[in-house]
Amino acid sequence: MSVTLNQPQLIRSNRDGSAVYRLSWSSSLDDPTYYLYDLSTGKLLYSGPQPGYTLVSPAGVPLTFWVTDDNEESLPATYPGRMTLRWYEVTNASYYLIEEYVDAVWTVRARVPEDGRWVYNWQSRYLEDATTHEFRISAVDTAGNASAVVAFSELLVRRPDPPQVEYSYDEGTKKVTISEA
Secondary structure (H helix, E strand, O other), X not given: OOEEEOOOEEEEEOOOOOEEEEEEEEEOOOOOOEEEEEOOOOEEEEEEOOOEEEEEXXXXXXXXXXXXXXXXXXXXXXXXXXXXXXXXXXXXXXXXXXXXXXXXXXXXEEEEEOOOOOEEEEEOOOOOOOEEEEEEEEEEOOOOOEOOOEEEEEEEOOXXXXXXEEEEEEOOOOEEEEEEO
């Protein structure tokens, strides 16, 4: 299975700097279902049998997209946009205080009540991509005394950078050849 992506056809340039393009492609399969993804957001733009799609490129925003004729399980690696923190219960805790380091300040994100479980999970907000995020957890007892802090620091990358490639378009065959840059 192989998809050949043709050179995007500029349909119209708009006054605001955006542009409308027509993408077209073909497959080595007989009756493929195509999947077109915007790699900058990870969103599926189109799925179906048609070998083409019209899209708008916003002003100053380069589009990176990917077309496949395989099922969605063959997508390039992508990772969730949230972190899940996991910790064990602390004896005599009343609740667990979760904080995130934002703009040089520790910001309270949650107070998770102690309810007798021995393992706790908490999921963060949707986090910014390609950024290191810091969280910390402390157990707080009924008198308001906090335990030692357990800190987490992770670089979140949902989608790896697109490969650095060069391509050429053969006017005779109407095919694009892609090679590593």
